[in-house]
Amino acid sequence: MEQAVPLVIPAAFDPSSLQAQINNKANASTVGGLATAINSKAAQSAVDALATGKADVAALAGKANVADIPLPADVMPKSEATSPAKGAETKKYALEDHQHPRITSATGNPATHIIGSNGLATVAFTQAFDLFPNPVFTEVPPPTGTMPGQPAYFRVESWIRETMSPAPAGKYVGCVVRAWRGRNLPVIGLLTGLLSLVGVNSVITALTGFDPFGAPATGTTFTCTAIKRSDG
Template identity: 60%
Template sequence: MPQILNRSGLPIKRDQIAPSRRVDVDEIEQTLATQQNQINQKANASTVGGLATAVNSKASQSSVDTLAGTIAGKADTTALASKANVSDLASKADVSALAAKANSSDVTNALATKADASALAAKASTSALNALAATVPVIADEIPQPETTGGQAGLEGMKVPGARHQHPRLTSTTGNPASHIIGATGLATVAFTQAFDAFPGTVFTEVPPPTGVMPAQPANFRVESWIRETMTPAPSGKYVGCVVRAWRGRNLPVISLLTGLLSLLGVNTIITALTGFDPFGAPATGTTFTCVAVKRSDVV
């Protein structure tokens, strides 16, 4: 077998001799085209580069790894799956059942029946509400007026009195035994519980004393003088009290029938006994009483 030489004229070693093989150029080109097509479908160079740049700008690999670990610790997929099984949810809330209970058309029709937009606009417009509010009375915060002769209609038609309103008192009623007691002079001082513009009407009534027994004969009272607010200059102001004088009744003097007969027909003796006799001359010291003073209706 003749020896094979290379271009330099040196003999060629056996292991440098490549086995003869037929190269299929078409097959190589087809394989390269297929691989290129796959690469193009996955991503071209610009896309891959853009993604890499975007990923690098958004978060580092270490941050992504840390976040992935946190998510894995917070929400275990297996645990979630055990808590809410899709089939269990489906059995609890059937979509078709819900649809049967309230579909869109039913809800729309029901709402349209219950609350028509035009009807609402007609019933509760701003002007209608304002007009309604104007007809609603409010609770009056003024002090109630006192009574008046002949009465008077209310002036505030849109106000009503509150449940606990109080009218001003027109009377003064007093009777404290410590102050309403006739002294040795036959007088006592009464202080009214309110002031009167004009002197009031008064009524005095004897009442039993705190201790002891009431006398057999009644007591009589009168206003000796009025007590008024002091004003400068005069006249004085409102009537705030009065000074009361009291007397007690007494029996007629006892005249012996025999003495009357022995005298000149008894007339002189009787006349003498009754002359100057005061039937209300007994002292009323210690008498307790009450005083009612009433605002006069003839004074506005």
């Protein structure tokens, strides 16, 4: 005898309900669990390890040496050279306000750089030179008045050196400069000289021993640039 089975119609499928359950599971287990684990691990390992003993500047400097990180230079800058050099120090760097030594002395104080009645003047260099430098003298306009018509000529009469005991003397710290001024040839009767032997003799006499650079240079103001020699 056949038995009748009642017909049961299943409830309609609700995808939104299933998605909500998945989200709830993810929030409750996966996302929340991972966040908690990350937070706890960061506090115990990375953050604490980095924070311990890292704020001390001296300690950081020591670490920099070990890690070959460049540090500020602790030696004086080198002077100029006659040939270029790229350098070989890779673990030091120059400070922004560093200064290179000067290899020249440029002076020109009108109160001191003026030729006296004896034709001399004393120049004090702004630095000492191991070997005598190469000086260049230039006549400049005086504080008052005008420049003479003829140029002045200069030479180093003597060097001024540091006193050392015993000798020899020390570095070059100045010099004594002598100056002359050019002058015109004497005015003589050239026509007379061409016409007679006596005139020729007078011309010869007038020019014999005449110094075209023998005019006094008293009161001449000048500048002096002393340059360090390339071999010293």
